[in-house]
Every structure is written in C-alpha cells, then in structure tokens.
Amino acid sequence: MIFLELVLQNFGPYFGKQVINLDPKIDKDNSCPIILLGGMNGGGKTTLMDAIRLALYGPRAQCSTRGNLSYGDFLTQCVNSHAPTNEKTRIELAFEHIENDKPVKYRVVRTWEKNPKDGKDHLGILDIRENDEWLDTALVNIWDEYIENLLPVGISNLFLFDGEQVKELAEQEIPPPIVVDAIRALLGLELAERLAVDIEILTNRKRKELADTKDLANLEEIEQKLKQQEEEYQATKEVEISLATSLKDAEKEQQEAFDKFISEGGKIAAERTQLEKQRDQKKAETEESRQGMCELAADVLPLALIEPLLTQAQTQAEKEFRISQAQIARDILFERDKRLLNWMSQVGISEEQIDKIKTFLDQDVETLNSSFLQPEELWLLADAETLSQLGNVLYYLQNTKNLAKQQLGIFKNKEEEIITLERQVQTAASPEDYNKLVQALQKAQNHVAEVKANWEATRRRVTELEDVIEKLKKDLKEYTVQTIDRKNREHIIAASAKVQDTLKIFREKLTLRKLNKLEVEVTECFRYLLHKSDLVHRVAIDTHSFSLSLYDLQGTPVPKHRLSAGEKQLLAIAFLWGLARVSGRRLPVAIDTPLGRLDSSHRSNLVERYFPSASHQVILLSTDTEIGQKEVQALRENEAIAREYLLKYDSSTRQTTVQPGYFW
Known part of the structure; x- marks a missing residue:
C-alpha cells in the first residue's frame, strides 16, 4: 500500500485547498522512501495525521483531538474557522495497493459542513484508472470491511504513530491493552x-x-x-x-x-545516639592511650633524647674494659717471662741463648702493646657491672621507643575516628x-x-x-x-471439543513461532539502531503480556533501568519495526514528532538507519529542532528523501499553508 496524495480543504488550520503529493516515486524508474514535512509546534503536523486516519476510518478513527466528542461534534470542530459558509470541509486520500496481483488506485473523499446532518460525513470512493476517476458506489457500502483487510484500524497505531506514543511504550514494562490487541492482530494471533x-x-x-x-x-x-x-x-x-x-x-x-x-x-x-556513644567511647580510649603515653614519658623514654650519648658511652666503656683486660693479661705475661728467665739461668742455659729468648719476649711484649694497648686516656673508668647496666638501659629504651610509636599510631587513629564520627553527627538532620x-x-x-x-x-x-x-x-x-x-448430534459437540483442544495447541505453537521470529527481528533492529553490539545480545518477548526482556552475550538478564531514556525509545521503535517486518504487510509508516526526546547520537542512528529502512514509504512530520539542518543534509546525501514540504503557520490568522521545501 502506498499513499499517493492528500488533499485538505478548510480542515483544521488549513484554509482553502491544500494538496500534498505523497508519492515516493520521483520519476518512472527512481523512488525514495521518505516524505518530509516540516512544521513548528502547533502548525498542523498532528492535524495531517488525523486527516489520514479520518479519511481511512471515518467514525472509527482514533484522532488526537476527538476525546469524548461525538462524531458530529468532532467534525464540526475540524471545520476551519475562516471557511465560507457555502464551502464544505473536504479530505481526500489517494492510495495504491495490489489487488489480485494487479495495482489498483482509489481516492477516498469525505466531505461535511458545520453541524452535519445526522452527525455524519459524506463518503465517496473514486476508482482511478489512468487519468479518469469514477465513483464506485458498491465499494462505499462495504468500505469499513474493505479497509480492514488492507490496514485494520486495530493495528493502524503501529504504523501511524507519534513520538509521545513511542515514549509511553518505552516507559511501560508491559504494553497497554490496546497495543497488545494490535500486536495480536498484526501477528494474526x-x-x-x-x-x-x-x-x-x-x-x-x-x-x-x-x-x-x-x-x-x-x-x-x-x-x-x-x-x-x-x-x-x-x-x-x-x-x-x-x-x-x-x-x-x-x-x-x-x-x-x-x-x-x-x-x-x-x-x-536516627543513629545519632549510637554515633555519640561511639564518639564518647573513642574519646575515652584516646584518653587512655594518652595516659599510657604519659606513663612511658615518666619512665626511661626521656633518655631517648640523649640516646646517641648513651650509645657513645657504651662504646667507650666496652673499649676501656678491653684495654683494662689486656693490661692485666700483659702484667701476668710479664711476671711469667721473668720467672722463665730466672729458671733458664738456674738450669744452665747459656747467656747467648737466654739473650735471644729475652729479645724474643721483649719483641712479643712490644707487639702486644702496639696491638691492644694503644696509648689512650681512660676517662670513663666503668666497671663490668656498670657496663652491663648501661646495656640493659639501652635495650629497655629501644623497646620503650617502639611501644611509644605504637601508642602514638593508635592515638592518631582514635583521633581520626573521633573526627569522622563528629562529622557524621554534624551532617545529621535536625x-x-x-x-x-x-x-x-x-x-x-x-x-x-x-x-x-x-x-x-x-x-x-x-x-x-x-x-x-x-x-x-x-x-x-x-x-x-x-x-x-x-x-x-453428540458427534458435533465432541468434534468441537477436539477441535478446541487442537486449536489450543495450534494457538500456542503459532504464538511461539510468531514470537520467536519477532524476537529475532526486534533483536536485529535494536542492535542495528543501538550501534552498541555488546550491550544486548537477545531480546525475549513474553507470550502473554508481550513485555520485553533483555539478555547480554552470557545470557545474563539486562535490567531495563540500565538503559538510558533514548535507548528505551530505540527499543520501542525496534519493537514497532520488528512487528512491521514480521507481519509481512507492505504498509506506509507515518511518524509525528519522531525525535523530540532523543539525544544527538540516538537521533543520528534513527536518521541514518531507521527512517530510510522503516518501510517503502515513510512520512515524517518534524520540527526544525528534531530533523535539523545536519539530519536533513544526511538524508539528502543518502538520497532517502523523495519530497519535502513546509507547513507555514501564520499566527496572526492562525492558518497553515503547505509550501514546497523544508526549513533549509
């Protein structure tokens, strides 16, 4: 199905007759999918969507501004305020589709005036043959059934939708009942x-x-x-x-x-009392640590100030002690040498031999004096007991210093804990x-x-x-x-029961088959739009509620709240895109306000990846901030746009005219 032309006459803000060519064919051999219509907010974009719905479905159309109005009151509301009383409001929608393997073209025409008689419009269906049009009255009588076979009203919102609808679908965990019914209809369930x-x-x-x-x-x-x-x-x-x-x-x-x-x-x-109790306990522990440090300071710890002097005294005492011991040994050896020489004189050893021995002993004593008894003044004169006590003091002083460092570390940690607790108490609410x-x-x-x-x-x-x-x-x-x-006739009822059982199995298998195919399509569409292959590996669809579940490459569920708002909307669009692909219906896609809530990266993905591929005909109704100069230039460079229109709104007259071209 392809929309060829939309004609508005005195409809909403559109004064007079406005003609919009929607044919995606540029010439006989070339076509581009996108029909781009630009307009500011309040300029008549949504009115165009309502016109398409109204032309196709009449009283059954789900128009945005109808609300709880009766059909007659809604038609009166749609009449342009400046329209002459003798002119009727008119909507025409020409479209083409394949019927019996042949292309056929129809023009749906609805006309009415203010306060229409019987609250209805007048419907006419024109059969277009080459350049001629003739009224098909037989088709008028069965139009509702006819259009239901082409584009059922139940699924129309899945092909004619707006950005707010996508946002609502993205934010809900479970699609609303009207969307669920449309999905079932689209999948043939x-x-x-x-x-x-x-x-x-x-x-x-x-x-x-x-x-x-x-x-x-x-x-x-x-x-x-x-x-x-x-x-x-x-x-x-x-x-x-x-x-x-x-x-x-x-x-x-x-x-x-x-x-x-x-x-x-x-x-x-709520925890103030407990925090204050912990703080007081830490203060007590800090005071206890401080007291322990005072006790250490009252003992030998002050000697740490002169520890180098004490170490020097210990070294000097040990040195003097060794010299003292060497002097005693020398005196003992001297007495022994004396006795040895006397003995040798008594036993008759010659004087020459005794002189040699004496010379040797004198040299040995000289060597001993030069090695151990260097001339040095002995000034400390510490005995062995004093030297031992000095060593004990230095050993005890070293242990006390280590203990003092440990106590000081504990003291600092306690003080930091007290500061932390006091900060927490200060941040507590009044x-x-x-x-x-x-x-x-x-x-x-x-x-x-x-x-x-x-x-x-x-x-x-x-x-x-x-x-x-x-x-x-x-x-x-x-x-x-x-x-x-x-x-x-019991066989009829029995057979019906069997058919019901078989039909139940058929419904279940059909649902699984359709949903399995839909899951593949939605996953492919989402990954293609997202352009982030490592985030989601598979999209699963619940067979009853049609809610979506996401899984990564390892099969681990990916919570939807991990997705950004833009990614959720891409998921919703991928869902609609996948539905369209699985349904097998070649239907136009019309999108009102397509990019209003997306950031630049997600907009780029939709512009480059979705719009040119969403369908064989894509009607985009956009403001200048959605499809801006950068986006429209990208679409033009990709040769995706067949026609461009600008909905020019005059705020002084509150009228909209359709002009060729876009904002840029």
Whole structure:
C-alpha cells in the first residue's frame, strides 16, 4: 500500500485547498522512501495525521483531538474557522495497493459542513484508472470491511504513530491493552482466538438445540453464571493491572522518599545516639592511650633524647674494659717471662741463648702493646657491672621507643575516628527535619503497603474467579455429557471439543513461532539502531503480556533501568519495526514528532538507519529542532528523501499553508 496524495480543504488550520503529493516515486524508474514535512509546534503536523486516519476510518478513527466528542461534534470542530459558509470541509486520500496481483488506485473523499446532518460525513470512493476517476458506489457500502483487510484500524497505531506514543511504550514494562490487541492482530494471533470463540458459540448452539425444556433451563442458568463470572473476571483483571501499575509507582515514590531520607541526613539522625556513644567511647580510649603515653614519658623514654650519648658511652666503656683486660693479661705475661728467665739461668742455659729468648719476649711484649694497648686516656673508668647496666638501659629504651610509636599510631587513629564520627553527627538532620523525613518515608511505606494489600487481594480474587470459571466450564461439560451428548448430534459437540483442544495447541505453537521470529527481528533492529553490539545480545518477548526482556552475550538478564531514556525509545521503535517486518504487510509508516526526546547520537542512528529502512514509504512530520539542518543534509546525501514540504503557520490568522521545501 502506498499513499499517493492528500488533499485538505478548510480542515483544521488549513484554509482553502491544500494538496500534498505523497508519492515516493520521483520519476518512472527512481523512488525514495521518505516524505518530509516540516512544521513548528502547533502548525498542523498532528492535524495531517488525523486527516489520514479520518479519511481511512471515518467514525472509527482514533484522532488526537476527538476525546469524548461525538462524531458530529468532532467534525464540526475540524471545520476551519475562516471557511465560507457555502464551502464544505473536504479530505481526500489517494492510495495504491495490489489487488489480485494487479495495482489498483482509489481516492477516498469525505466531505461535511458545520453541524452535519445526522452527525455524519459524506463518503465517496473514486476508482482511478489512468487519468479518469469514477465513483464506485458498491465499494462505499462495504468500505469499513474493505479497509480492514488492507490496514485494520486495530493495528493502524503501529504504523501511524507519534513520538509521545513511542515514549509511553518505552516507559511501560508491559504494553497497554490496546497495543497488545494490535500486536495480536498484526501477528494474526486473533484469528485463532476468534475461531475458538466461534466454535464455542456453535457448540453452545447445538447444546440448546438438543436439550429439552428442563435441560435448556439448567443449561442457560450455568451459562448465565459463567458469563457473569467471566465479566467479573475481566473487570477484576483490569483492576489488578491498574493496581500493579499503581504499586510500581508507589514503590518508586517510596524509594525516592528513602533516598531523600538518606541524602538529607535522616538515617544518621536516627543513629545519632549510637554515633555519640561511639564518639564518647573513642574519646575515652584516646584518653587512655594518652595516659599510657604519659606513663612511658615518666619512665626511661626521656633518655631517648640523649640516646646517641648513651650509645657513645657504651662504646667507650666496652673499649676501656678491653684495654683494662689486656693490661692485666700483659702484667701476668710479664711476671711469667721473668720467672722463665730466672729458671733458664738456674738450669744452665747459656747467656747467648737466654739473650735471644729475652729479645724474643721483649719483641712479643712490644707487639702486644702496639696491638691492644694503644696509648689512650681512660676517662670513663666503668666497671663490668656498670657496663652491663648501661646495656640493659639501652635495650629497655629501644623497646620503650617502639611501644611509644605504637601508642602514638593508635592515638592518631582514635583521633581520626573521633573526627569522622563528629562529622557524621554534624551532617545529621535536625529533629524537625528528621520528623518530616520520617513522616514522608512512613507515608510512602504505608501507601505501598495499602496498594500492595489491595493488589494482593485483587490477585487472590482473580485466582478465585479463575477457579470458579474453570469449575463452571467443567460443570457445563459434565452436564453436556450426562444429559445432551447422548442425543443424535453428540458427534458435533465432541468434534468441537477436539477441535478446541487442537486449536489450543495450534494457538500456542503459532504464538511461539510468531514470537520467536519477532524476537529475532526486534533483536536485529535494536542492535542495528543501538550501534552498541555488546550491550544486548537477545531480546525475549513474553507470550502473554508481550513485555520485553533483555539478555547480554552470557545470557545474563539486562535490567531495563540500565538503559538510558533514548535507548528505551530505540527499543520501542525496534519493537514497532520488528512487528512491521514480521507481519509481512507492505504498509506506509507515518511518524509525528519522531525525535523530540532523543539525544544527538540516538537521533543520528534513527536518521541514518531507521527512517530510510522503516518501510517503502515513510512520512515524517518534524520540527526544525528534531530533523535539523545536519539530519536533513544526511538524508539528502543518502538520497532517502523523495519530497519535502513546509507547513507555514501564520499566527496572526492562525492558518497553515503547505509550501514546497523544508526549513533549509
């Protein structure tokens, strides 16, 4: 499907007739995917999206400004305020698609005036054959069914979307129900579910045909109960989903209150008494250490001031002691030599021999004197006991010095601990602020507890209703087996039950197959857009809620909160892109405000990687700050833009005109 042309006449801010060529074909042989429309905020970009939706779906269109207005009031609201009373408001959308392997072109025309009769517009479908157009009245009567086969309204928001929708999808853990329904429709999962419902209707119809009056009454009573329980189940399930969202919000507020409680000194204020007690204990330990150091100073520690003198005295004493010992030894040897010479004289040794021996002994004594008895004044005159006491003092002094260093280190550590504790006490909140922080935290905690209690009660009720519904279905089946299935048409019901079982297996396998393919496509799209291959290796999709889970290369879950806001939006866009690729539908993609909340790097990724590849036709509605001069130049250089328009808004007349070209 390709949008060829959009014509607006007196619609919203568009005064008069405005024609926008949307055909991506530049000439017969060349085409580019992007149709770029620039406009400032409030200049009519969203109105163009509404016009496309309104042309296709009429009363069923999900337009941005409709709200709770009736269709007639909405049409009146869309009439240009300066339009002449005799001119009608008009929207035309020409498009092309393949039908029976042949291209066909239609022009959808909707016209109305203020306060339209019966609250409706006038619909016309023109069949375009070459340059001729002729009204196809038969197609007008079945238009809703026809367009549902091309672009169902349920999935239109997945192809015609805006930046705020992407932001909302990125911030939610679980896609909203309307998106889930659209995903099921896009993947074709709703067909199997619709078939299951149709078979159930057929089965119930056959049961009623086969039952007698009493059986029919009992059967209808069971069915009525089942219907009531299913309605209550759906309502309760919606409440449970809402409460789950509220619980996440409440837990987020509780975490914020707790973070504020910590950052503003609430936790320290709560521990003030304990901190002050620790501080006083440290002060006592410091004083005890100080006292121990005083005791050391009162003992031999002051002698450390003259330790070099004491060491010098010890050295001198030892030296004098050795000299004294050598003198004693010399005197002993001298007396012995004397006796030896006398003896030798007595035993008749010759004088010549005695003189030689005496000369030798004199030389030996001289050598002894020169080696050990150097001439030096002995001034310390310390005895052996004094020398021993001096050695003991020096040894004890060294141990005392080591102990003093250890005590000093302990003293410094205690003082640092005291300073740290005093700083913590000083950063504690005041009693008034502490009470406010505690009250805010308690309020948040109470709110979480209340919401969680309601959520758990609702969840239990959902489980109870599931059990009740299952029992009623079982009773209905047993009732059928006992009273009705004995009839001549029991094979229809039995066959339906088998078909339901088979269909259930088929739905499960179809869902897994589709989702497996979707996971591959979303992962590929996300990694391609993210351009950061090491962050996420695989994207998994839950088969029930369609919520996304991320895993790295090692298979470890990657929490979504680790992603930046821009990365989350890229993930949402990758999800929509993957859906479009898996669906197999060749449909145009229109994006309003595509880059408003992305930083420069993520914008560059979308401009270079997503926009040219999102579809065969991509309609971009952008402000000058989203697709700026740099981005549009990149798209032009890549030959991705087929046509450019500027929505020129005149604030004085509050009118918008469509002009060729872009901001630059």
